[in-house]
Amino acid sequence: MMVKTSLHIHTFEDKVEGYMIKYNIYDLIDWAGQLGFKVLGLTCHKKFIYQDDYAVYAAKKGILLLFGIELQMKKRAKRNDLIILNINPKDAAAVEKINSFEKLAEFREEHQEIFVLAPHPLAARLFSMGKKKLIRNMHLFDGVEHCWCYSRRFLNFNKKTKKITEKFNKPFMATSDAHFLRYFNTDYILVESDKLEPASIFAAIKQGAFTNVTRPKKIHQIFWCLANLQLKKYIFFIFKFKQVIRHKRG
Numbered sequence: 001m002m003v004k005t006s007l008h009i010h011t012f013e014d015k016v017e018g019y020m021i022k023y024n025i026y027d028l029i030d031w032a033g034q035l036g037f038k039v040l041g042l043t044c045h046k047k048f049i050y051q052d053d054y055a056v057y058a059a060k061k062g063i064l065l066l067f068g069i070e071l072q073m074k075k076r077a078k079r080n081d082l083i084i085l086n087i088n089p090k091d092a093a094a095v096e097k098i099n100s101f102e103k104l105a106e107f108r109e110e111h112q113e114i115f116v117l118a119p120h121p122l123a124a125r126l127f128s129m130g131k132k133k134l135i136r137n138m139h140l141f142d143g144v145e146h147c148w149c150y151s152r153r154f155l156n157f158n159k160k161t162k163k164i165t166e167k168f169n170k171p172f173m174a175t176s177d178a179h180f181l182r183y184f185n186t187d188y189i190l191v192e193s194d195k196l197e198p199a200s201i202f203a204a205i206k207q208g209a210f211t212n213v214t215r216p217k218k219i220h221q222i223f224w225c226l227a228n229l230q231l232k233k234y235i236f237f238i239f240k241f242k243q244v245i246r247h248k249r250g
């Protein structure tokens with residue numbers, strides 16, 4: 001069967017960017033269920049977000065909910081985002097401590113069940129790992145992300161990423177990196193899997209038994225997203241910064 005799968009999702013529960021997300025995990029599951037999604041990957045920033053109830057609620061709608069995290073392999077100001085999926089809740093503390101590719105390699109050795117995804121590797125260098133780190137650490141990645149944020153002519157990091165990924169024979173997979181639901185249903189994968197189980201889904205992806213569903217965005221759509229995401233972030237940052245200064249002075 002073809003399993004509609006979305007593996008990079010943020011929700012209101014996200015401790016880093018949740019403040020600008022308008023839907024919570026239950027809203028997301030409801031919406032995904034209506035759209036026919038069968039596998040979802042919750043990948044909140046830095047903090048592992050998990051509750052039994054989330055998985056139970058999803059299962060009631062016929063959805064397999066995978067718990068993951070979007071980590072930062074931080075080097076100075078650069079975030080070097082990295083996604084780990086299918087984390088056992090008992091490993092949450094250990095996973096949250098991974099902040100280098102060396103530590104990732106160690107964790108991977110002992111946790112064959114996880115799936116490591118390199119998100120938007122060639123997008124803005126402030127939060128993405130860039131070409132060098134992508135190539136150098138390719139052996140640690142089970143898949144490389146086809147970023148939702150691209151246009152046909154003016155802005156397309158995916159072309160270069162695809163070339164590199166194909167050279168290493170790794171899956172190049174579409175996600176929506178959802179922070180709003182506008183493109184949740186335009187960028188995802190259809191996985192050929194008989195079972196709705198993590199191992200079966202990941203095995204199929206690794207074998208290339210999946211199809212990317214994606215479409216380029218119009219320039220004004222990209223600007224809308226940037227305004228909604230990055231601009232909000234900066235405004236929030238300035239606001240917080242002012243509060244800290246005021247607090248210090250007071």
Ligand SMILES: [Zn+2]
Pocket residue numbers: 008010043070119177
């Ligand atoms: Zn993300």
